[in-house]
Amino acid sequence: MKEKQGHIPVLMDEVLHYLAIQPNQVYVDATLGGGGHTRAILEKEPTCKVIGFDWDVSVIESTGVQLREEFPDRFFPVWGNFSKIAHLVKKAGFSLVHGVLADFGTSQIQIGNTPGLSVYKDTFLDMRLSAAHFKTTAYDVVNTFTENKLADIFYTYGEERYGRKIAKAIVEQRVKKRIKTTFELAELVKEVVPPSKRKIHPATKVFQALRIFVNKELESIESFLKNVPQVLDNDGRLVCISFHSLE
Structure with missing residues (x-):
């Protein structure tokens, strides 16, 4: 199934299989994004309901509104970070759910909508x-840390x-001129890191590290996993999608 925003949801068949969608049950899509997984759940079982979270307000205003119009009594969009899952489920008007899905990967929608995420833009x-959840930007990190x-951020x-060579080059460069844009940082890293045999951009790992640090992604995942039992029914299922070794 293809989402209307052009992002193809991953592992769709596996998600539906492991969630084991049942009639009249409530599910959480903790990372709404383009809404592909949510739509598949709602279409698979016409009596179930889905609560969809996203901390990108533009996703709630677009995907959330669209799905709410299509499934007015069955879909409940909530703006917020999944680390606060118990609060968000309650905010949607529920106490317990029968299944929770979380895709920890960064979507193409996020990369396209968020300044600084793409090494090619x-x-x-x-x-x-x-911006409502975090004050520190990657610019702040690169120019003040x-x-x-x-070096620790890049490695961790x-x-x-x-990482240490890149950190040294950054500190030397910012003395002359602050590093303000993605291209400025990417070009600087490119001068330090040898070309990758995997043909990824030399700055890919640095951008990943900064994104994870700035958005406290690992802390959010840890908090999410700790809080899920508060809202998940005894026979409920938690399905997580991850392609990253740190996650």
Whole structure:
């Protein structure tokens, strides 16, 4: 199934299989995005309901509104981070749910809508998936953190083996001129990191590390997993999609 925003939801058959959708039950799509997974759940079982979270308000205003119009009594969009799942489920008017789905990957919609995320698009180094939730931008990190702290971020969150060389180059460059855009950072990293045999952009891991750090992604996942039992029925199912070793 293809989403109307052009993003193809991953592992659709597996998601539906492991959630084991049943009549008259309530499910949570903790990462609504383009709504592909939610739509599939709603279409598979015409009596079930879905609560959809997203911390990108534009997703709630687009995908959320669209699905709400199509499934007025069965879909409930809620703006917020899935780490607060118990609060968000209650906000939607429910106490317990029978299944929870979370796709921890960053969607193409997020990459396209968020300044600073794409290494191929020249924008301000922001990287915050939600400006309402986070104050520190990637620009702040790159231009104010110490060399050691930057190196730690690149290694811990990006598994970047050249992290210390990159951090040193960043600190040397920002003395002359602050690094403001994605292209400025990407070009700087490109000068330090040898070309990858996997043909990915040399700055990919650095951008990943900054995105994870700025958005506190691992902390959010940890909080989410701790809080899920508060709302998941005893026989309920939790399905998580992850392609990243850190997750």
